Amino acid sequence: MFTTVVLAAQSGVCILGYRDEYRQWQQDPEAFWMQAAEAIDWIKKPGRALDDRAAPLYQWYSDGVMNTCYNALDRHVEAGRGAQIAIIHDSPITGAKAKISYADMLERVSIFAGALASRGVGKGDRVLIYMPMVPEALVAMLACARLGAVHSVVFGGFAANELAVRIDDATPKAVIAASCGIEPGRVVAYKPLLDEAIEIAAHKPGFCVILQREQLAAELGERDSEWQAFMKGAAPAPCTPVGGADPLYVLYTSGTTGQPKGVVRPNGGHAVALHWTMKNIYNVEPGEVFWAASDVGWVVGHSYICYGPLIYGATAVLFEGKPVGTPDAGTFWRVIEEHKVVSMFTAPTAFRAIKRLDPTGEFVKKYDLSSLKALFLAGERADSDTILWAEAQLGVPVIDHWWQTETGYSIAAIPMGLEALPVKLGSPGLPMPGFEVHALGEDGREVPAGEMGAIALKLPLPPGTLSGLWQAEERYRSAYLETFPGYYETGDAGMIDEDGYLYIMARTDDVINVAGHRLSTGAMEEVLSSHPDVAECAVIGVADALKGQLPLGFLCLTAGVERDPADVVAECVALVREKIGPVAAFKLATVVERLPKTRSGKVLRGTMAKIADGMAWKLPATIDDPVILDEITAALREMGFCDD
Ligand code: COA
Ligand code: AMP
16 A cells, blocks of 8 residues: 655655655664664764663663754854754734844854853753744743753743743743733733742742833843843853753643643754654755744744754744734735745644635635645644645645644654655544554553554653653653553544554543643633632533634532622633633633532543533634523533532
């Protein structure tokens, strides 16, 4: 069924097809990853790829020495490619556009790193970054990488409380932030949120650097330095050598509880793996334009707005705006045409938003999209309608691929640069080299092809995946390694068909996926329970035509509370926005008499989700429809879950 060897006619180089590449990895993973490591510049080459001395905790290239920033910037400039564009900033929401060359980026990053170093930031220190989609966000990330400091980027849609939790966990020496972010119709003042977070947090960062944006200047306090003033007189910093297994960044992601998990990404394996993906999966050449329409606050932004394209020597688009409304449903097509984007990556929800406004593709027709070779989707399940619509409009392969913050790049995909394998609708493709994917039953045994199981990855995970959770080894072991010894538990449920294609159907935990954003219903429940009138609650994910899923809250009021339930609901909605942030998109809640439970008292969230999903077609994309809530409540009543 699959082609095995394709000859690259121009270069005369023999390129292996998917099956051969995967087999090569299976037969000798050590040789495979040592070979892949050749694409990276090492200060001291690693003597081995895998370090399994502490198994089941693994490290990659632990005796190698390198610097990620050097690989992303310096080496391209030294190779004479300094004039090539590294970053295209395109911000339709502010009207700003800029092209930054590799040489220019190197200068900015070295000086900013020098300024950080002069304030005592060095190898191993943590730096928290809270910034919107501006070039300075990438400057800050790369400056940390240059110094061997560990950055932790927090998405702008999180509220002060979430920021505080991350400050306390990462204990950063410094915070780098912008005065504001821009959302359609409103300016989001970041600085007051940061000040409040530092107020709430037990750990106090030594200093903050604030980028003043023209849309809203922030008031600076004693702890703060303005970005330009901070850099004044700073000497450019050289690259600090770091060990291959030293951490590059910590990125927090949602788990079952309100305490987010700090995913630790080591330097060496990350650089090797991302470099491998740029050609083999995304089919990009150095110098071509790659666009991941995501946010630097998410893993996709880390891997494919910043590190992957730069390490590979491509040009990355940094887009600040929305797929619709900034200014219209043609924004994505305008960006592709204007910057000659070769390969694009976004979440299906972005395409659903465009499709809703432009079902017949009138905007698509206005633009020349001939540069585009493929569209990649990830972050949530891609529905067939969206894939077919995108294929019809763009006339290029639409590739669903599956990954997680923890893995940092795709576990399963159609590797377009290796071999344009057939796409199966509903499947994110085949396992990539490095990943042995299994669907396991409760007994830990492989389920037959086509049957649902818990999706688990055979250990060790490949280079570039997480080395653990930040200062939480026990949590790492219990959350990922204990259910199926010898495997990493992904938290996803799905199946593998007879051709080896994977299908990801649902989560096995309390994580939901809203507009491609991974959120914890447990975290929302913790906030709702803190409302004085709420005795008990449950939050589930319900299907939504635009965002994929939306959180829906069920509230049981404390005995004796006589208030209008609508008031309590409104307060709860406001509370989640205040404590977690607007990104939680929590707008839908209803008061019930009691929650459906098992005899042992476990809330039957699955049953509730089924009831709600049964009426999902009725849910409007913008919620706030009390009729729907009444209907869901009535359905629960009918099933005996609520007293009349
Ligand atoms: N800073 C502050 N607030 C933010 C924010 C940020 N960086 N990002 C989102 N928000 C706010 C939004 O303004 C919205 O607020 P509202 O309730 O006042 O309207 C809320 O958080 C929910 O955001 P979202 O769920 O993203 O909805 P949206 O209507 O703003 O946009 C999409 C919907 C589909 C257009 C958008 O989510 C999108 O483009 N997603 C695809 C790309 C992506 O980011 N994928 C993630 C990983 S690949
Ligand atoms: P995140 O860590 O935010 O990238 O979210 C990872 C989770 O998103 C995965 O564990 C899946 O539940 C879901 N996900 C990501 N990509 C896909 C995909 N292509 N198909 C189905 N679910 C996906």
